[in-house]
Amino acid sequence: MRISELSRRSGVPVATIKYYLREELLPAGVATSATQAEYDDHHLRRLRLARALIAVRGLSVSTTREVLRALDEHSTDLHLLFGLALGAVVPTDEPDSPSDQPQEPTPADELISALGWEISEKAPTRATITDTIHTLRELGLPADWQTLVPYARLAERTADLDLAQLEDAEDPLERVERAVLLTILLEPVLLALRRMAQENESAKRHPRPDTGPDTD
Amino acid sequence: MRISELSRRSGVPVATIKYYLREELLPAGVATSATQAEYDDHHLRRLRLARALIAVRGLSVSTTREVLRALDEHSTDLHLLFGLALGAVVPTDEPDSPSDQPQEPTPADELISALGWEISEKAPTRATITDTIHTLRELGLPADWQTLVPYARLAERTADLDLAQLEDAEDPLERVERAVLLTILLEPVLLALRRMAQENESAKRHPRPDTGPDTD
DNA sequence: AAAATTGGGTAGCTCTACTGTCTAATATAG
DNA sequence: CTATATTAGACAGTAGAGCTACCCAATTTT
Incomplete structure (x- = not known):
């Protein structure tokens, strides 16, 4: 054509x-x-x-x-593809520490090793985690890497679901394309689900008195 | 000042x-x-x-x-604040269906009612879910709302963690500000955790022959 | 042979997020 | 009381992203 x-x-x-x-x-x-x-x-x-x-x-x-x-x-090497953390969310790159020498482990490093995960050293996702913890603390929230451990456990199970979706694809090319699509396109959906779950859970815990079982 | x-x-x-x-x-x-x-x-x-x-x-x-x-x-009404789904990820708004009449329930509607969630009707998150399912199907992926149910269950538990973080804040103003910060700033982190969990899980399932238990 | 389509390239347009400059009014130092 | 610095408020300018429109020569199609 x-x-x-x-x-x-x-x-x-x-x-x-x-x-x-x-x-x-x-x-x-x-x-x-x-x-x-x-x-x-x-x-x-x-x-x-x-x-x-x-x-x-x-x-x-x-x-x-x-x-x-x-x-x-990387039409093979699925985990290598994942390791690239393609199209991650954070847009900014503030080189907060322009150092060269091996500095102390960041919160992200501590989290990852506490989880027992095998993650590529240069993953940009590490910076995301460290930066966000830093920002939260600056704003007065009690955030540290320990806070994230239960979130990470849920992320593991989410990743399990993701990988299960790839099982049915036999063609490896089909497989990596699916991996990318599922990873990237599902991101807004996962965040949307979280938002809705927050709304639902919050409404459940603090019910509005006037908005009872609808008679409308 | x-x-x-x-x-x-x-x-x-x-x-x-x-x-x-x-x-x-x-x-x-x-x-x-x-x-x-x-x-x-x-x-x-x-x-x-x-x-x-x-x-x-x-x-x-x-x-x-x-x-x-x-x-x-909405410095009170936490769940009302959540319901706004502030700063959700999806930037586009294609008015794919400019209709007025009550049409058949979207995949998002079906998902929400299957989950038993109480979600505001006009939540923009609904469109995100429906649009994404639509796109995935167009691209040949077997996506429907049933696929998302297990993801939603994990989202519920994520939301539980979120709400638990708000417990220690007594001042209601402090509370809503924390809610917003946790919800919004943690989004890139949650996606980063998912990416890393994918990488970890994928590497675990398909170990590279040459990258054995590290001798480095 | 005439009309339509195409590839390839350049220029322009709209939007976002700043950034710089200007002016008149005010604060502050001496 | 005068000189210098600072400020609010307005507006123009900038840089990058993501298209979009136009042009031209070379084909196709009719």
């Missing part, structure tokens, strides 16, 4: 597809002449995937590029 | 503080003359809170404004 059909079938404007091609979110089509190129189902699939990450999940174009690149390069 | 001291104590540039005043992230100081205003610890606290939401969590200024406004207005 040519670009207009790719556009029609994906719902993405031609100009945007061209932009994505420039940004290397999509591989170039096979050029059949100076002004013609042929795209196939692989491109369509890629495009839909990219759009989902950008429009549904809200990833930036550059983050999406990294995710897609990692998908290509 | 005046604005320069507020700036010095918070680390936020004066120009940025002025911007936040215009954007109503901070209440105006008490004007002592035409060109002078007095700020107090409340302003400082607010400013630190706003900066944490914006710089650490990555919320937009407008979302942050809504969060802070909700904090003021």
Whole structure:
């Protein structure tokens, strides 16, 4: 198919597809002449995937590029893919400690070793944890890595569910793509579930007197 | 204190503080003359809170404004505050169905009633869930609301942990502020924990042959 | 042969989050 | 009481992200 059909079938404007091609979110089509190129189902699939990450999940174009690149390069090695912590949430990078020497373990390090987890050293998720604990403490909350241990145990079980979803996929390519989609697209959902569970639980514990069993 | 001291104590540039005043992230100081205003610890606290939401969590200024406004207005009614699902992750709003008539229940509705949760009707989290299921299915994943039930159960327990953190706060103002901070600032951490748990679990299930028990 | 489409590229547009500058009024120091 | 510094408030400017519109030459299609 040519670009207009790719556009029609994906719902993405031609100009945007061209932009994505420039940004290397999509591989170039096979050029059949100076002004013609042929795209196939692989491109369509890629495009839909990219759009989902950008429009549904809200990833930036550059983050999406990294995710897609990692998908290509680590189509095996699932845990290596996970270790990249692709498209993690935290956008800021304040190099609070520009040191080189091996400093004392951060709260994240302590947490991870207390959990007995095997986590890559350079995982950006470590910084997220340490930074957040730091911020919470600055704001007067009693936060430390011990607080996070029960959360981490629940995260383990969440990850179990995630990995179970991948069992049915036999094709390894299918498998990594699913892993990425489940990991990234489910993130807003998991947070939404938490919000709703908070609302539900809080309402249960402190019921409004006037909002009884609805007679409406 | 005046604005320069507020700036010095918070680390936020004066120009940025002025911007936040215009954007109503901070209440105006008490004007002592035409060109002078007095700020107090409340302003400082607010400013630190706003900066944490914006710089650490990555919320937009407008979302942050809504969060802070909700904090003021619902300083009691914790579950009402939760129900707002402040600063939820999903940035897009595609009005996919511009209908008025009561349509069939969405996957989110079915999930919520299956869980037995009491959730406000207009919670934006519902749309997040429905949209994501829709997207996953479009991309060929076998996703439906049943898939999310076990995730929701884990979310319940996460929410339990969240609410337990609020127990020690006696002052209700302190309480809602903690609720907001814990809910919002912990989000990246929870996702980071999930990523790491995935990596850990995946490595455990599919150990690399060469990366045995570390001799390093 | 005429009209439509395409690839490739560049420029422009909108939005967000600041940042810098200006002015008049006021505070403060001497 | 004068000189210097600071401030509130307004507004313009900036940088980056994510598109979007336009142009042109080279084909296709009719």
